[in-house]
Amino acid sequence: MAANNTPVPHYLKPLLDTPFHARARVLSQNDSFVPWAGYSTVDVFTTAEQEYFAIRNAATLFDLTPMVKYRINGSDAERYLNRLVTRDVRKLKVGRVSYVVWCNDSGHLIDDGTIFRLGPQDFRLCTAERQLDWLLDSAIGFDVRVEEVTEDIAALAVQGPTSCYILKKFGLAGVERLKPFELAEFDAAGRPVMVSRTGFTGDLGYELWMRPEHALSIWDDLMAAGRTRGLRAIGSQALNMARIEAGFLMPNVDFVSAEHTIRMNRDRTPLELGLGWLVDFDKPHFNGRRALLTQKASGLRRLLVGLDVDGNKAAHNALLYADEAGNHEVGSVTSAMWSPTCKRNLALAILDAPHHAIGSKVWADIYLNRELVWERRMVAAHVVERPFFAPDRRRQTPPADR
Amino acid sequence: MATTNSKRHDVIVIGAGHNGLVAACYMARAGLDVLVVERNDYVGGATVSRNLFEDYTYSNCSYVCSLLRPEIMRALELPRFGLQIIPYDGGCTMMNDGNHLALYDNHDALRREIARHSKRDAEAYDRYSRDVIRQCKFIRPLLMREPPDPTSFKPRDLTELLYLGQRFHNMGEERMYDTLRFWTMSAADFLDEYFESEIVKAHFAGSSIIGTALGPRSPGSAYVLLHHYMGDIDETVGAWGFARGGMGAVSSSLTASLQASGGAVRTSAPVERILVRNGRSCGVALTSGEEIAAKVVVSNMDVKRTFLDSMDAEHLPEEFLKAVRRFKIRGSSGKLNIALERLPQFPSIPDGAPSIRGDLHITDTIEMMERAYDDWKEGRWSQAPYVDMLMPSQIDPTMAADGKHYMSVFVQYCPYELADGPWTDDKRQAFGNTVIDAIARHSPDFKSLIRHAEVRTPWDIEQEVGLTEGNIFQGELTMDQLMFNRPVPGYAQYRTPVKGLYLSGSSTHPGGGVMGAPGANCARRVLTDLGRSA
Numbered sequence: 001m002a003a004n005n006t007p008v009p010h011y012l013k014p015l016l017d018t019p020f021h022a023r024a025r026v027l028s029q030n031d032s033f034v035p036w037a038g039y040s041t042v043d044v045f046t047t048a049e050q051e052y053f054a055i056r057n058a059a060t061l062f063d064l065t066p067m068v069k070y071r072i073n074g075s076d077a078e079r080y081l082n083r084l085v086t087r088d089v090r091k092l093k094v095g096r097v098s099y100v101v102w103c104n105d106s107g108h109l110i111d112d113g114t115i116f117r118l119g120p121q122d123f124r125l126c127t128a129e130r131q132l133d134w135l136l137d138s139a140i141g142f143d144v145r146v147e148e149v150t151e152d153i154a155a156l157a158v159q160g161p162t163s164c165y166i167l168k169k170f171g172l173a174g175v176e177r178l179k180p181f182e183l184a185e186f187d188a189a190g191r192p193v194m195v196s197r198t199g200f201t202g203d204l205g206y207e208l209w210m211r212p213e214h215a216l217s218i219w220d221d222l223m224a225a226g227r228t229r230g231l232r233a234i235g236s237q238a239l240n241m242a243r244i245e246a247g248f249l250m251p252n253v254d255f256v257s258a259e260h261t262i263r264m265n266r267d268r269t270p271l272e273l274g275l276g277w278l279v280d281f282d283k284p285h286f287n288g289r290r291a292l293l294t295q296k297a298s299g300l301r302r303l304l305v306g307l308d309v310d311g312n313k314a315a316h317n318a319l320l321y322a323d324e325a326g327n328h329e330v331g332s333v334t335s336a337m338w339s340p341t342c343k344r345n346l347a348l349a350i351l352d353a354p355h356h357a358i359g360s361k362v363w364a365d366i367y368l369n370r371e372l373v374w375e376r377r378m379v380a381a382h383v384v385e386r387p388f389f390a391p392d393r394r395r396q397t398p399p400a401d402r
Numbered sequence: 403m404a405t406t407n408s409k410r411h412d413v414i415v416i417g418a419g420h421n422g423l424v425a426a427c428y429m430a431r432a433g434l435d436v437l438v439v440e441r442n443d444y445v446g447g448a449t450v451s452r453n454l455f456e457d458y459t460y461s462n463c464s465y466v467c468s469l470l471r472p473e474i475m476r477a478l479e480l481p482r483f484g485l486q487i488i489p490y491d492g493g494c495t496m497m498n499d500g501n502h503l504a505l506y507d508n509h510d511a512l513r514r515e516i517a518r519h520s521k522r523d524a525e526a527y528d529r530y531s532r533d534v535i536r537q538c539k540f541i542r543p544l545l546m547r548e549p550p551d552p553t554s555f556k557p558r559d560l561t562e563l564l565y566l567g568q569r570f571h572n573m574g575e576e577r578m579y580d581t582l583r584f585w586t587m588s589a590a591d592f593l594d595e596y597f598e599s600e601i602v603k604a605h606f607a608g609s610s611i612i613g614t615a616l617g618p619r620s621p622g623s624a625y626v627l628l629h630h631y632m633g634d635i636d637e638t639v640g641a642w643g644f645a646r647g648g649m650g651a652v653s654s655s656l657t658a659s660l661q662a663s664g665g666a667v668r669t670s671a672p673v674e675r676i677l678v679r680n681g682r683s684c685g686v687a688l689t690s691g692e693e694i695a696a697k698v699v700v701s702n703m704d705v706k707r708t709f710l711d712s713m714d715a716e717h718l719p720e721e722f723l724k725a726v727r728r729f730k731i732r733g734s735s736g737k738l739n740i741a742l743e744r745l746p747q748f749p750s751i752p753d754g755a756p757s758i759r760g761d762l763h764i765t766d767t768i769e770m771m772e773r774a775y776d777d778w779k780e781g782r783w784s785q786a787p788y789v790d791m792l793m794p795s796q797i798d799p800t801m802a803a804d805g806k807h808y809m810s811v812f813v814q815y816c817p818y819e820l821a822d823g824p825w826t827d828d829k830r831q832a833f834g835n836t837v838i839d840a841i842a843r844h845s846p847d848f849k850s851l852i853r854h855a856e857v858r859t860p861w862d863i864e865q866e867v868g869l870t871e872g873n874i875f876q877g878e879l880t881m882d883q884l885m886f887n888r889p890v891p892g893y894a895q896y897r898t899p900v901k902g903l904y905l906s907g908s909s910t911h912p913g914g915g916v917m918g919a920p921g922a923n924c925a926r927r928v929l930t931d932l933g934r935s936a
Contacts, residue, residue: 011504011755014511038510106576130513133526148521260528262535264572 058230202246419447
């Protein structure tokens with residue numbers, strides 16, 4: 001066995017612990033850890049439902065250290081990113097964050113992520129999947145440095161209606177002035193913390209970026225500050241419920257990166273995923289532009305949409321049909337849940353034209369396990385606008401304390 | 403004097419190698435009276451388990467079961483007849499500076515391992531696997547099908563060509579370009595498109611040269627790499643691994659399956675001549691003088707041994723024979739089988755790592771591999787050879803006594819003919835020592851643990867197994883000898899210029915490895931020609 005201060009080698013323990021692991025281990029009542037981007041993370045601490053309601057009612061801590069982080073700087077950093085992603089990075093001001101996607105030459109989505117503009121030519125890119133190979137290839141011809149810094153930065157999402165209040169109490173004076181997608185540096189009793197008003201819940205919330213050596217003390221101080229305002233640690237299951245309500249996409253659930261697809265017709269363009277609003281055809285050349293223009297002109301053969309499904313049984317993995325008899329298949333569900341907050345049965349689904357228009361009605365083939373007896377239901381589902389849930393507090397500045 | 407066995411069989415299969423047995427099994431199951439004749443006193447050809455020293459079991463030719471088609475195992479009920487495939491761990495390449503690169507099965511462990519050498523390569527690996535899987539997915543369904551003749555207008559050929567064309571087209575434009583490039587480019591160029599680290603490239607390049615008289619920089623070697631990956635992508639778990647009991651378990655289960663459906667095998671029955679009467683094969687003559695009559699003869703020997711050594715030229719068209727003579731079947735691989743007193747130490751493999759149970763290598767640059775090939779071209783065995791070594795006894799308890807270990811060392815490159823004259827016992831010993839010395843540089847106690855070593859040159863493999871030049875694939879896997887060009891243009895569909903004579907060995911599509919696909923495809927062709935359903 002390795003000595004206490006020697007890390008266990010990767011061939012004996014492939015997953016890394018995040019800097020918050022010591023706290024997560026104590027709080028996880030189910031001892032339920034799952035791999036996420038090379039780290040061991042918690043999927044449920046107590047119950048997913050309790051954790052979910054904390055997101056919508058109080059405040060939550062979510063360890064997002066495994067998000068892959070790249071530092072991108074150099075005199076061509078802006079030009080480089082502007083060629084990489086579909087949005088116009090020139091319009092992104094220093095101190096702001098932008099949700100972006102990037103494509104291969106044929107316009108197929110490689111990944112989505114967020115760009116933090118830390119300086120005129122200094123950026124941080126956060127992604128779900130590892131991208132170094134693609135980012136370095138794309139850097140040829142630009143004066144730009146791309147460096148993975150995932151392990152150098154610990155990150156916590158603080159999300160929920162009381163999140164701003166708790167951060168103020170924790171000591172981040174002025175955090176209430178941050179507008180959505182704004183970022184600022186704070187000093188938390190000698191511990192530098194970058195705070196961005198971003199998140200994956202569709203609710204009021206912030207993300208805190210810190211040095212790994214400060215991770216545990218910041219966790220403890222946040223928990224202390226939030227104890228009377230319902231702050232609790234949450235795992236990935238609760239977050240997944242919130243993100244479906246917010247209409248956000250999950251890689252490898254709602255789409256597969258074009259870097260990983262094996263079969264034909266598994267690649268998706270941002271237009272097909274309903275992310276057309278992220279594609280700026282007025283900016284200079286960007287990767288995939290020509291293919292996306294062609295697709296835009298010829299119309300979408302399929303589109304990712306929001307569904308409101310009749311009944312209250314989540315339409316997990318359901319095939320979708322144009323007819324109740326189930327003869328004409330037109331798509332499938334990628335994510336599904338009964339929304340406790342909206343009291344609607346939600347789903348994200350890929351649908352063929354013309355069935356993807358708002359207001360269209362399709363049929364979902366749902367299988368129910370009732371005490372080990374499987375039953376099948378054909379249930380009507382309606383194409384509706386996303387997001388399903390968008391409370392005003394997510395944009396309000398300064399936010400209310402509760 | 404020729405004695406004629408009064409019984410006339412439906413089919414005689416020459417050679418009880420795995421493909422011959424597979425073909426025999428399918429035909430026997432379809433109700434034909436099948437006899438397999440084998441020159442050795444044991445079955446299996448190059449798919450054997452042998453006890454040559456104490457109670458160590460050697461898989462002394464082929465040594466892993468990576469490509470054997472699961473549909474064949476299933477159709478012939480091989481598990482019922484004792485075949486059990488057990489997976490082994492990912493191996494490693496030991497480097498000359500004491501470092502190593504291990505291929506861990508766990509994706510995160512693997513990423514962190516490659517990242518020790520190059521962070522970028524760790525992520526490029528995913529793209530590399532994706533492209534390899536994409537290509538293998540295209541090729542794999544073609545394995546169990548007869549290649550169409552592109553010059554024919556017969557409905558079957560047109561249908562097959564259409565199938566091929568459609569599959570190709572369905573890959574999409576980019577991947578179609580990739581296919582054409584991957585099938586023709588060198589492994590070194592292929593790997594350069596993904597990786598920057600020498601050791602990463604060297605590790606993956608290994609499978610591009612195994613069994614092949616090409617270097618990693620020779621055009622066409624990228625395909626050999628893909629060919630070796632074919633078994634790796636099966637969605638069915640347990641398709642890649644050791645045959646429990648050694649590779650002989652494959653041939654013994656095939657033999658049992660054959661016997662259960664009424665077929666028979668005769669060992670120690672070397673064939674002298676394939677008999678042809680009125681342009682039609684009618685049986686075989688054994689070296690003993692005995693003649694055995696059959697309606698159909700299936701030769702599981704390679705294409706050269708079949709037509710150049712076992713038939714009279716008068717029965718064969720000249721241009722066909724010319725093509726057979728030109729068929730590339732160069733011997734380039736040697737093999738050491740070693741009985742070890744205990745598990746040797748490899749200091750560059752970290753304690754507790756699973757790599758020791760996988761395939762071990764000691765060639766840490768492509769340059770070194772290419773130099774090893776240069777030796778072969780000049781008629782010498784490689785002075786710093788590429789080895790693929792495994793100690794299956796760590797996983798399969800049947801291979802050696804508790805605590806003892808059997809090591810299989812596949813060696814690339816070793817020529818069939820040496821520049822300075824024929825192989826002798828001294829030269830064979832010197833070849834073996836070169837390999838043992840190379841391994842010993844990475845294992846201080848290795849030499850002291852050797853209790854017995856069998857050294858096999860390509861020449862030995864030819865003498866014992868009957869593979870021309872000891873070529874393990876019964877012919878190079880190069881584009882000019884694949885698909886509808888394998889073994890020779892116009893005869894890719896298991897038939898030959900002689901009516902009633904068929905080929906079932908790896909000289910035919912889809913080629914070498916213990917895959918069984920050529921045998922299965924050949925049986926289907928015979929049954930169709932006889933008007934039987936498979």
